[in-house]
Amino acid sequence: MTAAPQDSERPQNTRAIMTFLREHSPFSNMDDAHLAHFAEHASLRFYADDDVVLSPEDGPVKRFYIVKQGRIRGERSRDKDGETETTFEISQGECFPLAALIGERPTRTLHRASGDTFCLSIEHDTFVMLFSQSDPFRDFCLRGVSSLLDQVNQRIQSGAMASIGGSSSLDTPLERYAIRNPIVCSPDLPVRKAVARMHENNVGSIVITDDERHPTGIFTLRDLRTMVAEEKGPLDTPIGQVMTKNPCCLTAEADAFEAAMLMAEHHFAHICVVDDENRLIGMVSERDLFSLQRVDLVNLARTIGTASHLRTLVSLRTNVSRLVDAMLAHGADSGQVVKIITTLNDVTVRRVLELNIKKNDPGIPFTWLTFGSEGRQEQTLLTDQDNGILFETPEGMTEDQVREKLLPFANTVNKELAECGFTLCKGNIMASNPKLCLSGREWDDWFIRFIDASTPQNLVYSSIFLDMRAVFGPTEPLDALLDKVLARIRKNALFQKMLAGNAITRKPPLTMFRNFRYAPDGKKHNLDLKRQGLAPFVEAVRVFALANGVGEANTLERMRKLADKGVFDPKDANAWQEAYSLIQAIRMRAHQEMLERDEPLSNYINPDDLNPLDRRILRESFRQAQRLQQKLEVTYQL
Amino acid sequence: MLEQIKDWIERLRAGSTGGPDREHLPTPKTAGHQRLSDCRLIVLDLETTGLNAAKDEVIAIGAVAIHKNAIAMGDQFDLILRRPELDISETVLIHGIGPEALTRGHETEDALLHLLEWMNGDPILAYHSAFDQKFLEKALKNTLGYTQPHTWIDVAEMLPAFFPDAKTGGRGLDNWADFFGLEVSARHHAAADALATAELTLAVINRAHKNDVATLQDLNDKLKYYRRLQNMHRPG
Numbered sequence: 001m002t003a004a005p006q007d008s009e010r011p012q013n014t015r016a017i018m019t020f021l022r023e024h025s026p027f028s029n030m031d032d033a034h035l036a037h038f039a040e041h042a043s044l045r046f047y048a049d050d051d052v053v054l055s056p057e058d059g060p061v062k063r064f065y066i067v068k069q070g071r072i073r074g075e076r077s078r079d080k081d082g083e084t085e086t087t088f089e090i091s092q093g094e095c096f097p098l099a100a101l102i103g104e105r106p107t108r109t110l111h112r113a114s115g116d117t118f119c120l121s122i123e124h125d126t127f128v129m130l131f132s133q134s135d136p137f138r139d140f141c142l143r144g145v146s147s148l149l150d151q152v153n154q155r156i157q158s159g160a161m162a163s164i165g166g167s168s169s170l171d172t173p174l175e176r177y178a179i180r181n182p183i184v185c186s187p188d189l190p191v192r193k194a195v196a197r198m199h200e201n202n203v204g205s206i207v208i209t210d211d212e213r214h215p216t217g218i219f220t221l222r223d224l225r226t227m228v229a230e231e232k233g234p235l236d237t238p239i240g241q242v243m244t245k246n247p248c249c250l251t252a253e254a255d256a257f258e259a260a261m262l263m264a265e266h267h268f269a270h271i272c273v274v275d276d277e278n279r280l281i282g283m284v285s286e287r288d289l290f291s292l293q294r295v296d297l298v299n300l301a302r303t304i305g306t307a308s309h310l311r312t313l314v315s316l317r318t319n320v321s322r323l324v325d326a327m328l329a330h331g332a333d334s335g336q337v338v339k340i341i342t343t344l345n346d347v348t349v350r351r352v353l354e355l356n357i358k359k360n361d362p363g364i365p366f367t368w369l370t371f372g373s374e375g376r377q378e379q380t381l382l383t384d385q386d387n388g389i390l391f392e393t394p395e396g397m398t399e400d401q402v403r404e405k406l407l408p409f410a411n412t413v414n415k416e417l418a419e420c421g422f423t424l425c426k427g428n429i430m431a432s433n434p435k436l437c438l439s440g441r442e443w444d445d446w447f448i449r450f451i452d453a454s455t456p457q458n459l460v461y462s463s464i465f466l467d468m469r470a471v472f473g474p475t476e477p478l479d480a481l482l483d484k485v486l487a488r489i490r491k492n493a494l495f496q497k498m499l500a501g502n503a504i505t506r507k508p509p510l511t512m513f514r515n516f517r518y519a520p521d522g523k524k525h526n527l528d529l530k531r532q533g534l535a536p537f538v539e540a541v542r543v544f545a546l547a548n549g550v551g552e553a554n555t556l557e558r559m560r561k562l563a564d565k566g567v568f569d570p571k572d573a574n575a576w577q578e579a580y581s582l583i584q585a586i587r588m589r590a591h592q593e594m595l596e597r598d599e600p601l602s603n604y605i606n607p608d609d610l611n612p613l614d615r616r617i618l619r620e621s622f623r624q625a626q627r628l629q630q631k632l633e634v635t636y637q638l
Numbered sequence: 639m640l641e642q643i644k645d646w647i648e649r650l651r652a653g654s655t656g657g658p659d660r661e662h663l664p665t666p667k668t669a670g671h672q673r674l675s676d677c678r679l680i681v682l683d684l685e686t687t688g689l690n691a692a693k694d695e696v697i698a699i700g701a702v703a704i705h706k707n708a709i710a711m712g713d714q715f716d717l718i719l720r721r722p723e724l725d726i727s728e729t730v731l732i733h734g735i736g737p738e739a740l741t742r743g744h745e746t747e748d749a750l751l752h753l754l755e756w757m758n759g760d761p762i763l764a765y766h767s768a769f770d771q772k773f774l775e776k777a778l779k780n781t782l783g784y785t786q787p788h789t790w791i792d793v794a795e796m797l798p799a800f801f802p803d804a805k806t807g808g809r810g811l812d813n814w815a816d817f818f819g820l821e822v823s824a825r826h827h828a829a830a831d832a833l834a835t836a837e838l839t840l841a842v843i844n845r846a847h848k849n850d851v852a853t854l855q856d857l858n859d860k861l862k863y864y865r866r867l868q869n870m871h872r873p874g
Contacts, residue, residue, distance in 0.1 A: 011716035013702065013833045016823030043708040046840035048848075069819060116818055118837065 014039045017120065020068065024093030025613060026140035034134045041126040044068065047113035054097060054111035061100040061107055063121040067092050070117025074109040087630075088623050089114070089510060094616065098141055101127065174254050174273050174284055182272075182283035184209050187216065187240025194239045195224060205270045205285070208243050213279045215272045217243030222269075249274045252281065257336050259284055264301035264343050304347045310355065310416050313348060317421045320344050321595055324588070334585035335556050342377040345422070346471050349387075352416050353472050362409040364402050366391040367473035371429060375467040376538070376553045380588055384423035385414060386464055388436035390443055390477050399439050406437055429464060440477050447485045451495050459502040463535075466542060467553040482551055489546045496547045500636040503539035504629045508532065508622035529590070530603035533583040533618075536625040537576065540632045544568070555580060576628055579621035586610075586618060663751075664759035666788040669854035674843050677854065679704040680762045681793070681836035682715075683828045684770050691772040699753060700828030702836045703760070707843060709836050715756055716829040719746045750781050761789040761854065765811045765835045768792065791857070793835050793842070799864035800845040814838050 010018075017039035021027035027035060047053050053072055054061065065072075067090055074088040087109055090096050100107040101124075122130075130137050183206045185194050198206050198221070208217040219239055227233065227242055248262050249272045259271050263286055273282035286299075300319055307313045323344070324337055353368060371386040373379050389406055393399050410431035418424045431437055438446060450458050450465065466485075470478045489495060509532045527533070538555050545558040548567050552558050556577055563573035590605050607615055632638065682701040688694035701715040764770040767790045778784040797814050798804070806813040815822055815834050818841060824830040846852075851860050 011714060012700070012824055012827050012829040013714060013716065014711060016830065016833075017711065019823070040712050043710040044837065044840070045708045046837065046844055048841070048844050051844070069821070116841065118840075 010036060010039075017042060020093075021066075024066075025616075026136045029136035030134050034130055034137065037126070038122060038130060041122050042120040043122075045119055045121065047117045047119065049113060049115050049117075051113045051117075052110060053113055053117075053119065054107050056106050056108055056110065059106055060104050061097055062124050064095065064101055064124075064127040065097070065119045065121040066095045068118040068120050071114040072096065072111050072117060072119070073114045075112055076109055084110075087626065089619075095140075102141060174250060174252055174256065174259055174271075174282075182207050182280065184213075184280065185239065186210075187243070188238045190236040191219075191224070191227070191239050191242060192235040194219060195235075205283070206239075207247065207272055207280055207283065208239055209280055215247050215249060215274065215278075215280045216240075217245045218247040218270055218272070219243045220270060247272050249278065250284075251276065261339060261343060264340070264347070267302045267305050301344060301347050304344065305351055307351055308355070310352070310419065313351060313420050317348070321592070325592060334581045334588055337588060338378050338380060338584060341383075342374065342379045345374065345379055345383065348420055349417065349422075350472050352413055352420065356409060356413055356416070360409065360412075362405045364391055364394065364405055365473065366406060367470045367475065367477050368431065369468050369478065370471050371464045371468050373467075374471075375464075375469045376555055377469070378534075378538075378555060378584075380584075380591055383421075385417055385425045386429045387414075387431045387471075388429070388433075388468075389431045389438070390470075390473075390481065391437070391439055392477060393439045399442060402439070403434055403437055407432055407434060410437060440481055443481050444484055447481075448488070451485075451488055451492055459498060462499055462502065463539060463542070466546060469553050486546065486549050486551060490549055496543060497636045497638075499543045499546070500540075500632050501638055503536070503543050504632055504638060506531065506535055506539070507629070508536050508625040510619065510622045510626060526604040527607050528603050529583055529587040529605055533587070533622065533625070534580065536629060537580045537583075540625075540628045541576075543632060544635075572627070572631075575624050579624035582617060582621050586614060663754050663782075663784060663786075664757070666759040666786050667761065669761060669789045669791075669858050671853045671855055673853055674846060674851070674857065675707055677705075678758070678760045679791075679839070680757050680760050681709075681832050681839055682762050682764050682770055682774075683832040683835060684764075684773050685826065685828045686773055689769075691769075691776055694773070696773050696777045698828040699749065700830070700832040701753075701757075702829075702832050704763075704836055704839060704843070707840065709833070709840065714829065714832075715753060717749050717753075719749050746777070747781055750778060750784075754778070754782075754784065757788070759788070761791060763791045763793050763796075763835070763839055765793045765831070765838075767794075789854075791861070793839055795861055795864070796842045796857075797838060799861055800842050800849070811835065811838075 014036065018032070018035045021030075021035050021038060027038075030038075047070070053065070069092060071092075072090040073086045074090075075084045076087050077084045090111075096111060097107045097109070131141055132138070183197055183201050183203055185197065185206055185208060187208050187210075194206050198204070204222075205218055205220040207215050208219065210216050217240065219242065223242065223244065232242060247270070248266060248268050250259055250262065252273050252275070262271060263269065269286040271284045272280055273284055275281050300316065300323055304313060304316050307316065320341065324341065349368065349370070367390040369375075369388040369390055371388065374383065374386060389410060391402055391406060393402055414424065414430045414432045424430070429436060447465075450461070468478070468482075509527055541555050541558045541562070544550075544562050544567055545552070548562060548565055550558050550561045550565070552561060559568065559573045559577050559580075562568045563570045568576070586605070587603060591601050594601050607618070610618065680701055680703055682699070684696050685698035685700075686694050686696050696719060698718045699715060700717075702709050702711075703713045705713070762771075762774075771788075771790045775785075775787075794809060794811075798809070804814075804817055806817045811831065811834060812822075812825070815838070818838060820834055820837055822830055822834045846857065846860075849860075851857055
């Protein structure tokens with residue numbers, strides 16, 4: 001029945017429903033004709049507080065709902081005690097039940113109204129029609145909220161892009177960059193001839209291969225410079241004697257990001273691209289990757305890694321934040337960016353250590369350990385020091401004597417790192433603490449006590465000491481230690497259970513009455529993205545990783561490994577990785593904005609400042625954290 | 639819906655003079671043992687040229703239907719009547735229907751016939767229904783000679799009867815809409831007001847079920863009782 005005055009127009013109420021739909025994703029991306037079809041076929045229902053909207057007993061789901069006003073909460077009863085708990089909340093503009101409707105099965109969750117609630121719904125045939133005809137709608141139904149993640153990521157990028165300019169994604173596979181047919185030679189070729197060949201081809205490097213075209217070394221113009229300057233030998237020396245052996249290799253499927261990380265970490269400017277049998281097929285240089293992008297990650301890493309004074313290091317740290325902006329602009333996701341920050345932090349830590357060894361070598365071989373977020377390679381711009389020393393006791397010395405030499409050294413390093421922007425650890429978890437400067441045997445004893453005496457304090461420390469990594473020095477002593485620690489934890493079900501119990505104490509900030517639960521220790525309207533958002537993932541994943549012998553400390557890596565081992569369902573692992581990355585991305589964007597405003601960095605954000613899409617996705621991410629905690633509860637019968 | 643009305647007009651024209659249609663108009667249903675959860679209820683709102691039923695006229699009709707506890711958006715009525723001769727200067731500021739819209743409106747006779755057919759004799763609910771009843775009955779009588787009485791129920795009366803403790807700060811549609819947090823898309827647009835009234839009716843029906851008010855008869859009894867209670871409390 002169309003109103004006469006505007007014949008072509010739709011009835012007022014249909015138009016009003018379309019206006020409402022347009023304010024919410026995915027409807028905001030749908031065609032008007034599809035929205036009109038939705039509006040004309042919708043019916044509106046009312047549910048009073050606590051009314052059941054959908055129940056597992058109703059049989060296969062027949063309708064698709066969207067909350068017009070009010071809230072719906074999902075309830076499930078826990079297997080162990082039959083108590084009901086709220087598993088999710090759906091508020092205005094959100095849809096349900098997607099999985100059950102698409103799977104043509106009953107819902108597994110009781111949907112109940114929270115307060116006076118109106119829902120619009122469409123019947124199955126209308127749903128099917130829209131599903132088949134509207135791409136944004138289908139995409140949303142199939143991928144759920146994760147389809148909206150792309151929109152957020154795009155916005156984060158375009159925001160950062162605006163200040164940088166240029167485009168080109170770091171996800172691009174290396175084969176697109178790689179120079180085909182790189183210049184090669186055999187190891188017996190004299191340097192003079194090799195350099196002549198480089199000159200003829202106007203390239204800066206040559207790859208030395210064996211008979212099967214496996215790269216065995218690389219020689220660059222920089223090597224030539226060093227060779228001449230340091231008089232390492234005559235120019236007719238066979239190149240095999242002066243080349244850099246075991247060059248960095250990646251397969252063609254690896255992306256530009258991996259190559260950039262490898263270059264930044266090892267200060268190489270060239271990487272060999274090889275096939276599955278390690279035969280050379282191409283070559284990628286730093287210039288190839290970054291000439292268009294002006295992202296000077298490799299250069300920055302090299303400058304940090306070769307700085308000769310602490311002063312220089314301190315000044316270089318300001319470039320890191322600029323780089324993060326650039327990285328976000330070039331399509332690095334939050335996982336990539338935290339790795340970049342961690343890599344640059346590692347380079348800085350290494351350089352501080354090297355400079356101090358040069359000045360005042362304690363003369364004892366040691367491994368510099370990092371714990372916590374740095375151990376997990378999950379550092380953002382806001383970071384403090386969590387480090388320790390693992391040393392080998394030389395013959396004829398006691399461990400205390402070693403400490404006497406190492407502690408003053410560590411003390412200086414801690415102080416200098418603080419000057420570089422790594423805040424001193426308030427809990428004194430630093431290498432200069434005699435309790436954290438230990439021999440392999442002492443560390444092992446320390447972990448035995450840690451695991452056996454699961455005191456509340458120890459559980460607090462678990463987030464620090466069970467995520468560790470070697471940043472400097474030999475890695476073998478740490479590997480040996482980790483093997484023992486992991487084996488012990490795998491055997492100790494009680495310790496696992498206590499860790500699990502500890503991991504679920506921090507609930508994601510979702511409650512049944514409000515959209516967000518605000519940080520208990522923060523300001524009224526503030527949400528702590530690190531403690532309330534990321535920590536539930538980090539802690540739950542750690543328990544699963546330790547219990548299943550996953551040695552990695554990085555949370556995303558751990559999730560991948562756990563999916564590989566079949567501990568996590570691949571779909572779950574994927575959803576959790578996405579959710580975790582998203583919270584991290586929002587946190588990093590907030591940090592960049594604080595830097596721009598010259599404010600001190602903090603992990604608090606005001607959810608009211610977020611746009612509705614971010615808010616909704618953040619809430620969905622917290623819901624995923626809740627699911628992960630539920631898995632922990634089921635596994636450990638908490 | 640556009641198709642539906644076109645079909646209907648076609649049928650009307652094909653059926654020659656319209657005489658037979660007038661004879662087969664639906665008979666209004668009385669409030670008996672129909673279950674609230676099953677029967678179809680019309681929720682209606684009129685815009686008029688003024689408040690005096692003796693001299694003012696209906697210029698817009700908006701209505702939705704409630705069936706099985708839901709408002710189906712495909713089952714609604716949203717028409718402006720063709721009344722170029724009417725003086726609307728008094729109310730044009732309220733409902734926003736100017737002379738131009740009125741000249742393009744539907745022939746009143748067609749529109750009212752269509753309305754009767756669409757309502758199908760079902761009970762009519764409205765906010766302060768006495769007003770709408772007077773205007774609609776007058777229009778039906780004058781235009782079509784139709785005098786059969788529909789069952790009318792006042793939503794303004796149902797709400798306080800079922801939500802006696804609600805602090806609404808007033809008895810108007812706006813007060814109750816605010817109380818339930820409704821967003822009325824275009825206040826004083828007949829169809830939008832009808833929808834808001836219907837949304838409030840859904841809340842009433844929900845509450846009625848919980849109070850064992852299951853049928854139209856039960857509802858009438860409840861309202862009678864409420865009226866008596868109100869009268870007792872009245873001074874004098």
